């Protein structure tokens with residue numbers, strides 16, 4: 001049996017609900033350790049998270065386990081949401097990281113900003129919240145200050161470590177009560193709740209799913225970064241990414257210049273990168289796609305283990321679409 005103390009780990013995402021939970025626990029007199037769990041798909045600038053927490057005199061802890069997350073994502077026990085978001089398993093993963101930190105720091109329970117009924121998958125019902133607790137080995141040791149008064153009493157409340165009367169009964173998707181609470185607690189600097197997780201994005205999920213089917217590419221963090229940008233093609237088994245605008249062209253040059261690429265020789269235009277050195281036929285097809293998206297281009301150049309100039313016509317759209325991953329608008 002856990003001996004309760006006045007130290008807790010708060011799962012922290014940078015959003016308003018988790019920030020409210022940090023402040024509530026601080027105001028209740030707990031030693032509060034906010035934890036941000038980084039994933040390849042939900043990444044935040046930890047410096048700005050730290051800055052956001054500065055007024056509350058707490059120190060942010062950060063954990064990341066990229067391989068562990070990918071392995072969960074490949075085969076989530078509770079399945080995916082609308083896109084490739086395995087929200088229930090993802091929450092179990094976060095809870096487990098919080099449990100690790102709890103054990104490392106001697107804290108005795110975990111706090112989250114979850115609100116009952118707020119999200120369709122992981123916060124849909126109390127039963128699901130309890131399942132997530134159980135699966136992560138945190139049964140009865142998770143306090144949700146924003147919804148606590150409309151949930152069963154936790155051990156922390158039963159034992160009188162946490163005063164239930166000073167917690168809340170917020171439910172559902174509306175944000176009004178959280179905003180009022182933020183105002184009453186003097187919280188001004190917080191993020192808009194929408195978005196943030198790439199796994200809920202349809203286009204990203206299509207590209208990721210295709211990538212996941214190719215084992216050789218998937219365990220590469222850079223590949224996943226690349227999924228955020230460009231038009232994606234699969235040519236003769238080789239993935240090829242072509243920039244959509246000047247910003248992406250710059251990004252590909254700056255962050256992926258170690259990959260074989262096709263670019264315009266003298267004029268401004270798109271750039272395309274292969275994840276690994278392709279055969280000559282494939283390079284030519286890739287160059288023809290780059291030309292399609294580079295209106296001013298004359299000659300192109302391939303830069304890989306060797307360099308050579310390519311003079312080729314732009315590929316027709318119907319053919320381009322045959323190679324495209326994720327549909328015509330991807």
Ligand code: SF4
Pocket residue numbers: 042085086087088090091122197198199200
């Ligand atoms: S939206 Fe993304 S980060 Fe949030 S629980 Fe779902 S998979 Fe995890």
